[in-house]
């Protein structure tokens with residue numbers, strides 16, 4: 001379990017996170033939502049140990065995050081960050097193999113290659129294996145990075161996947177496939193925490209939501225509890241409605257018909 005207890009982060013004299021607490025149990029898919037600047041990426045950076053909190057603590061499997069050796073941590077959780085700049089001419093396959101570094105001493109084994117190819121196939125990028133990463137399109141790079149994170153925890157049944165805007169740059173099909181994959185991993189016992197902007201994706205795929213506003217928790221609970229129109233209007237400043245398709249099926253959230261965007 002990931003336990004986040006009264007987490008606070010201050011940077012440059014500004015409080016970016018204030019007393020945030022929640023618990024990610026194995027098998028849960030948490031979406032972190034909230035408007036621009038709410039503190040979502042800051043929270044993910046603390047969970048990834050890229051940023052030290054100013055107050056509170058994070059425990060991974062009952063052990064403080066700060067107490068993990070780097071290699072141990074890499075075998076517990078994999079991170080997909082928002083910025084994955086690689087300018088060196090690595091092949092896509094080599095990027096994904098980086099996810100296997102915590103597991104082999106010198107040379108990758110056949111088993112490592114098998115996992116790399118399997119993960120590339122899971123994100124429909126096996127055909128890109130020999131391509132130079134910097135020459136890939138934005139969405140192709142994102143899928144290769146997702147394969148790298150999958151490869152890192154592929155054999156860790158209760159591992160954690162921390163994803164910052166995983167659908168960034170992806171086309172419609174791959175957005176759905178990525179969240180379906182995250183959902184499936186949760187179904188197999190992984191804990192997934194994903195920063196998502198698309199509230200409909202969060203509604204349909206996550207089983208728990210943390211709605212952040214100005215660095216604090218505004219609401220926490222099931223998607224249906226958290227994404228009620230009053231909460232969305234209070235936090236995002238836009239009046240929305242839940243719409244049920246005439247033919248039935250799942251609801252979706254859209255702006256009220258009288259919403260007036262700012263005009264030129």
Ligand SMILES: Nc1ncnc2c1ncn2[C@@H]1O[C@H](COP(=O)(O)OP(=O)(O)OP(=O)(O)O)[C@@H](O)[C@H]1O
Nearest residue numbers: 011012014016034035036037038039040041042043
């Ligand atoms: N190093 C820093 N110094 C000062 N302020 C910072 C620093 N890093 C981030 N911030 C501010 O902290 C706030 C939270 O940033 P964060 O990136 O966590 O937001 P976010 O919810 O992920 O936003 P977005 O949806 O736009 O990606 C923002 O107002 C940002 O400008």
